[in-house]
Amino acid sequence: MKVLTGNDLPTGDVIWWTGNGWSRHIEDARDVADQGESIARAEEGARHVTGPYVIDATVTADGPRPAHIKDRVRALGPTVRPDLTLKPADPNAGSWVI
Amino acid sequence: MDNATIAIGSDEPAVTLDAFLEDQANATAVRLEAGEDARALLPHLDRIALVEVSFPSFRDGRGYSAARILREAGYQGELRAQGDVLVDQMPLMKRCGFDSFAPEAEIDAATLEAALTRYDHVYQKAADGQVPVWKLRHG
Amino acid sequence: MYKYDQYDQSIVDARVEEFRDQVKRRLAGQITEDQFKPLRLMNGLYLQLHAYMLRVAVPYGTLDGRQMRMLGHIARKYDRGYGHFTTRQNIQYNWIKLSEAPDILAELATVEMHAIQTSGNCIRNISSDQFAGAAADEVADPRVWAELLRQWSTFHPEFSYLPRKFKIAVIAADEDRAAMRLHDIGIQLVQRDGVLGGRIFVGGGMGRTPMIAPEIKDFITADDLLSYVEACLRVYNRYGRRDNIYKARIKILIHELGADEYRRQVEEEFVAVKALGLDPPKAEFDRITKMFAPPTFATFGPQADTAPNPAFDAWRAQNTVAHKQPGYAIVTISLKPTGGIPGDATADQIDLMADLAERFSFNELRVTHAQNIVLPHVAVSDLHDVWTALDAAGLAPANIDLISDIIACPGLDYCSLANARSIPVAQKIATRFADPERQRDLGELKLKISGCINACGHHHAGHIGILGVDKKGTENYQLLLGGSGAEDASLARITGPGFSEDGIVDAVETVTNVYLDKREAGERFLDTYRRLGMDPFKEALYG
Numbered sequence: 071m072k073v074l075t076g077n078d079l080p081t082g083d084v085i086w087w088t089g090n091g092w093s094r095h096i097e098d099a100r101d102v103a104d105q106g107e108s109i110a111r112a113e114e115g116a117r118h119v120t121g122p123y124v125i126d127a128t129v130t131a132d133g134p135r136p137a138h139i140k141d142r143v144r145a146l147g148p149t150v151r152p153d154l155t156l157k158p159a160d161p162n163a164g165s166w167v168i
Numbered sequence: 169m170d171n172a173t174i175a176i177g178s179d180e181p182a183v184t185l186d187a188f189l190e191d192q193a194n195a196t197a198v199r200l201e202a203g204e205d206a207r208a209l210l211p212h213l214d215r216i217a218l219v220e221v222s223f224p225s226f227r228d229g230r231g232y233s234a235a236r237i238l239r240e241a242g243y244q245g246e247l248r249a250q251g252d253v254l255v256d257q258m259p260l261m262k263r264c265g266f267d268s269f270a271p272e273a274e275i276d277a278a279t280l281e282a283a284l285t286r287y288d289h290v291y292q293k294a295a296d297g298q299v300p301v302w303k304l305r306h307g
Numbered sequence: 308m309y310k311y312d313q314y315d316q317s318i319v320d321a322r323v324e325e326f327r328d329q330v331k332r333r334l335a336g337q338i339t340e341d342q343f344k345p346l347r348l349m350n351g352l353y354l355q356l357h358a359y360m361l362r363v364a365v366p367y368g369t370l371d372g373r374q375m376r377m378l379g380h381i382a383r384k385y386d387r388g389y390g391h392f393t394t395r396q397n398i399q400y401n402w403i404k405l406s407e408a409p410d411i412l413a414e415l416a417t418v419e420m421h422a423i424q425t426s427g428n429c430i431r432n433i434s435s436d437q438f439a440g441a442a443a444d445e446v447a448d449p450r451v452w453a454e455l456l457r458q459w460s461t462f463h464p465e466f467s468y469l470p471r472k473f474k475i476a477v478i479a480a481d482e483d484r485a486a487m488r489l490h491d492i493g494i495q496l497v498q499r500d501g502v503l504g505g506r507i508f509v510g511g512g513m514g515r516t517p518m519i520a521p522e523i524k525d526f527i528t529a530d531d532l533l534s535y536v537e538a539c540l541r542v543y544n545r546y547g548r549r550d551n552i553y554k555a556r557i558k559i560l561i562h563e564l565g566a567d568e569y570r571r572q573v574e575e576e577f578v579a580v581k582a583l584g585l586d587p588p589k590a591e592f593d594r595i596t597k598m599f600a601p602p603t604f605a606t607f608g609p610q611a612d613t614a615p616n617p618a619f620d621a622w623r624a625q626n627t628v629a630h631k632q633p634g635y636a637i638v639t640i641s642l643k644p645t646g647g648i649p650g651d652a653t654a655d656q657i658d659l660m661a662d663l664a665e666r667f668s669f670n671e672l673r674v675t676h677a678q679n680i681v682l683p684h685v686a687v688s689d690l691h692d693v694w695t696a697l698d699a700a701g702l703a704p705a706n707i708d709l710i711s712d713i714i715a716c717p718g719l720d721y722c723s724l725a726n727a728r729s730i731p732v733a734q735k736i737a738t739r740f741a742d743p744e745r746q747r748d749l750g751e752l753k754l755k756i757s758g759c760i761n762a763c764g765h766h767h768a769g770h771i772g773i774l775g776v777d778k779k780g781t782e783n784y785q786l787l788l789g790g791s792g793a794e795d796a797s798l799a800r801i802t803g804p805g806f807s808e809d810g811i812v813d814a815v816e817t818v819t820n821v822y823l824d825k826r827e828a829g830e831r832f833l834d835t836y837r838r839l840g841m842d843p844f845k846e847a848l849y850g
Contacts, residue, residue, distance in 0.1 A: 080334060080406040082358035120340050121354060139780060140719060144356050148720035150648055150730045154387055154402075168782075227345065227428070229468025233544045236465055240583060256329065256346055263464035276337070282328065287321045289314045291458040292533075293585050294465070301314040301458070302587035305594065 071101040076122035084144045096145040097133035142167045182220045206234035213243045223251035232264045239265035239295035265295035311419045319416045327409035351425030359403040362425040367435035367453040368396030368674040372665040377418045379657035392650040396674040428469045430460035434476045436484045437675040441683040443631040448599045449479035459533045470547035471555035486792030488520045504528045510561035513762035517798045518558040521566040538576035602669035607634035622705040638682040641704040645741045649715040650678030709746040711737040718758030725758035727775025727782035735812045752832045768792035770833040772799040784811035789836045821847045
C-alpha cells in the first residue's frame with residue numbers, strides 16, 4: 071500500500087494521512103493509491119502538513135507498517151528512548167521497527 | 169524606502185558582459201550572470217549607469233560578492249539585484265551595495281520596510297556606509 | 308568571559324523579532340517551506356525525524372552558570388527534559404515546536420545566547436579549545452580571536468549564502484583539542500619573535516570527502532585577521548562549486564585549485580580587501596581580551612593528602628588535567644555513562660553542572676567537541692566535593708578519552724539524514740567494555756560513530772571509526788582505523804566489508820585484541836596501528 075506522511079507545520083509532529091485528515095498514529099493511515107501527490111499538494115497548500123511524501127507500507131494485523139526503517143522509526147519514536155515514543159507503556163511496541 | 173527601490177518599468181535593456189566587452193562598448197547597462205567576473209567591468213565603471221546582477225536562485229550567493237567588488241572599486245551607478253530575490257535577503261544585499269531590486273516574485277512593501285529597518289547595528293563594515301559597532305565602541 | 312554590551316544585545320534582540328516575524332509569515336502561508344527553510348536553518352531550526360530540532364549556539368563552547376541554567380530551563384519548558392551536546396560545542400533540542408521557537412530565542416536572548424547561524428550555508432559557530440584560558444600549554448586565550456570572528460561572521464552580508472556551510476576553529480596550543488585541521492578554516496595562534504599571530508589552515512573537513520587542511524598562511528596578526536578571512540571567504544563564495552552539493556565545501560575548491568593557487572588568489576584578494584578598513588582597531592582587541600582575563604585564583608599552601616578512595620582516585624586520574632595555575636585542575640565531566648546516550652544531559656543534570664560551575668569553577672563551563680562538559684578552573688582541594696556531587700547525579704564516569712568516551716551523532720534515532728542508528732552501537736560497545744580496568748588497560752582510544760556519510764560523528768578522525776550505512780534497507784556498519792583529529796591529524800581507513808549491529812561490536816573487540824597482543828611499551832592503539840598498518844587488523848577481522 072501507499073501511505074502519505076509528513077509533519078504538522080506548527081508542532082513538527084509526524085503525521086499520517088487518514089483519508090480525511092491527519093493522525094499521529096500510523097495505525098490510522100489509509101492507502102492513498104495513486105492520489106498521494108495530489109493530496110500532498112493540496113494539504114501542503116492549506117498548511118495542514120509540511121514536507122509531505124508518499125511511502126510504501128505493508129498491511130499487517132496491527133495496521134500499516136512502513137517499508138523503510140527510517141519511516142518505521144518516525145512512526146514510533148527514537149528506539150533508544152522508549153519512554154519518549156508514542157507507546158511508552160508498551161515494552162514491545164517497537165518490535166516491528168528494526 | 170530608505171534609499172532602496174524596487175525597479176519597475178523599462179530601462180535601457182542591459183547587455184551581456186561578453187557583448188559589453190566585445191562589441192557594445194557604447195552600452196551603459198550591463199547584466200552580470202552569476203559566476204561572471206565583476207572585475208572585468210572595473211576599467212569601464214565611469215561610463216556604466218546600471219549593472220544588473222542576476223540571482224538565478226536565492227541560494228546562489230555569488231552576486232553579493234560581485235556587488236561588493238563593484239562598490240569597492242568606486243562604482244557609483246545603479247546596482248540592481250534581479251531574479252530569485254527574497255525579501256529577507258534584501259537587507260544583506262543592500263549592505264553589499266545594491267540600491268535597486270527586480271525580484272521575480274512580488275514583494276510586500278510593509279514586510280520589506282520592516283526588514284530594512286529591523287537592525288539598528290551591524291558588526292561589519294560593508295559597502296553601505298553603515299558604521300560597524302567596533303567603530304561605535306571606539307570612535 | 309565575553310559580556311554583551313548594548314550593541315550585541317540589540318542585534319540579538321532584533322534577531323528574535325526578525326525570526327518571530329518570519330515564523331508568523333510561514334504559519335500564515337506568506338512564504339513557502341522552500342523559502343522558509345534557509346531562514347529557519349540560519350536560526351538553527353531543522354525539521355528532523357520526529358519534530359523540529361533547535362540547535363543553540365555556545366560560542367567557542369564557553370558558558371556561565373546562568374546560561375547553562377537557561378539551557379536546562381529550555382529543556383524542561385519547551386522540550387522533553389533533556390538536551391544533546393554536539394561535536395561543534397553546541398546544544399540541540401529534539402522536540403521543539405515551530406510555534407514556540409521564537410519564545411525560546413527570546414528567553415535565550417535574556418542570557419546573551421542565540422541560535423544564529425547554527426545551520427545554513429553560512430559561517431557557523433566558531434569552535435575552540437575547551438581548555439582555553441586554563442590550559443598550561445596555550446600561548447594566549449584563543450577565545451579572543453574566536454570572539455572577533457564571531458562578531459565579524461554574524462549576519463555577514465556577503466557570506467550568508469555560501470556554496471555550503473563553513474566552520475572555523477581557533478586553538479592556541481600545539482596540542483590540538485579542537486580538531487582544528489578538520490575545519491574549513493583552522494587557526495592556530497603562535498608566538499613569533501614576541502608577536503602573537505595565527506597560522507591559517509584552509510580546506511579541511513570530514514563529510515564524504517575528508518581532508519586535512521593545508522597551511523595557507525604561516526603568520527597573520529590580529530590586525531589583519533578579519534581582512535584575511537574575508538579574502539579567504541570571498542574567493543570561496545565566488546568560485547566554490549554550486550553545481551553539486553557534495554562538492555561545494557571549500558576543501559573541494561582548494562583540492563581542485565591546489566593550495567598554492569588558492570593562496571595566490573587569497574593574497575590578491577587580501578590586498579584589495581585590506582585597503583577597505585574592515586579590521587577593528589586594537590582597542591577592540593584589547594576590550595575583548597580584558598573580558599577573557601583569568602579569574603582571581605587563590606594561592607594554596609601544601610595540601611593534605613586525602614584518604615584513598617578508589618572511585619574518586621580513578622575519576623581524578625582520568626577526568627582531570629593540570630591547570631596552568633598551581634593548585635587548580637581542569638575537570639571534564641563525562642556525558643558517557645555506560646549504556647547512556649553520548650552527549651545527552653537531563654535538565655536536572657544541566658542545572659547541577661551550572662551550580663557546580665558557580666560554586667567551584669569561577670562560574671565557567673565549556674562544551675567539548677567530544678560531547679562532554681568542562682569545569683575549567685576547579686581548586687584541587689574542591690575536587691572531592693565536585694566528584695561527590697557529580698557521582699550522585701550519574702555524571703562521574705571515569706572514562707575521558709577511553710573507549711567508552713564515544714562520540715556518536717544522533718543517527719537514525721533522530722536525524723532525517725541518517726542511514727543507520729549510531730546511539731545503540733555506542734551503547735553496546737560501551738557495555739561490552741564496561742569493566743573500568745579493561746578500559747584503562749586499553750588506554751587512550753578515541754572511538755567515533757557516524758550514522759551517515761556526512762560524518763557528524765567524526766568517524767574519519769577516530770582511532771576507531773564506525774560509519775553506519777544502509778545496505779538494502781538494513782543497517783550496516785563499516786569499520787575504520789587510524790584516524791586522528793588531534794595535532795597528529797590523520798584520516799581513518801576503512802578495513803573492508805561492513806558488519807551487522809552486533810558484528811561491529813565484535814569487530815571492535817577484535818581490533819582491540821590485536822592491539823593488546825601487538826603493542827609495545829607506551830603505545831596507544833593509534834600508535835600500534837601506525838606502526839603495523841592495516842594488515843594484522845584485517846587478518847584478524849576477515850581471516
